Amino acid sequence: MLPRSVWDELRASAGEAMVTVRGWDWSLLQNRAPVKPTVSEVTSPCPTKRDSYLRRVLGARPSSPLLEKGKMVHEAFMSPFRGEEREFKEELLKKVHEEAKLRKAIADEEGIPYKVESKLPGSVIGLSTIVKPDFLVGFMPVELVYGWNGNVERKKLALAAYALVIEAWTGLPIDAGVVINVNDQGIKYVLVRIGDYYRRKFLEERDYLASILSRKEDPGRAESCPNYCPFAEVCKQ
Numbered sequence: 001m002l003p004r005s006v007w008d009e010l011r012a013s014a015g016e017a018m019v020t021v022r023g024w025d026w027s028l029l030q031n032r033a034p035v036k037p038t039v040s041e042v043t044s045p046c047p048t049k050r051d052s053y054l055r056r057v058l059g060a061r062p063s064s065p066l067l068e069k070g071k072m073v074h075e076a077f078m079s080p081f082r083g084e085e086r087e088f089k090e091e092l093l094k095k096v097h098e099e100a101k102l103r104k105a106i107a108d109e110e111g112i113p114y115k116v117e118s119k120l121p122g123s124v125i126g127l128s129t130i131v132k133p134d135f136l137v138g139f140m141p142v143e144l145v146y147g148w149n150g151n152v153e154r155k156k157l158a159l160a161a162y163a164l165v166i167e168a169w170t171g172l173p174i175d176a177g178v179v180i181n182v183n184d185q186g187i188k189y190v191l192v193r194i195g196d197y198y199r200r201k202f203l204e205e206r207d208y209l210a211s212i213l214s215r216k217e218d219p220g221r222a223e224s225c226p227n228y229c230p231f232a233e234v235c236k237q
């Protein structure tokens with residue numbers, strides 16, 4: 001379901017990632033705080049993670065046009081893989097949907113094994129009971145995101161989380177993943193080598209967030225916030 005160029009790049013860069021943090025390293029991976037965050041909470045764009053505090057502790061449920069657009073882009077791409085018949089009117093969504101149909105047809109024809117939104121056991125690395133990457137191609141995690149560079153960076157952290165979970169679950173090393181990045185300029189497939197940097201960063205953020213949520217402690221507003229944060233209005237109050 002991925003373009004040939006991604007597989008070529010994957011082969012060409014095999015063995016490049018230096019990895020010492022693996023999903024089977026229990027002493028490193030356990031999070032002893034009682035609250036277990038989700039992957040999307042840990043990888044949210046909020047620098048202080050006040051968004052999770054507002055949602056979990058104060059019950060805020062905001063929305064934003066960007067969030068809604070992201071959900072529609074997900075629907076447009078995921079629906080063919082879920083076997084759903086859908087129609088989209090907006091130009092970008094139509095394009096995304098056609099691309100997904102093409103990718104699915106190629107994957108089916110070539111017998112490439114993929115799964116949509118597999119339920120994986122997140123608790124093995126101190127996360128919520130279940131975590132769900134958008135796709136697994138074989139055991140390689142693939143995440144879809146609408147937006148620009150900041151969102152792609154967040155998804156790289158999410159890929160590191162899924163790699164750790166899959167390693168803990170299967171005992172197999174997972175050294176790469178893919179971000180499918182959709183924005184108004186088109187659709188890009190970004191191969192990500194999941195080395196120690198993203199793995200350690202993810203674990204640090206997980207522990208920081210788990211500690212805030214366990215103590216129900218307000219981490220305060222960030223000094224600089226992404227202008228698309230859906231919590232912006234709630235956060236000012």
Ligand code: SF4
Pocket residue numbers: 045046047048049050051220221222224225226229230231232235
């Ligand atoms: S407005 Fe800033 S501090 Fe508040 S939730 Fe959003 S990113 Fe976080």
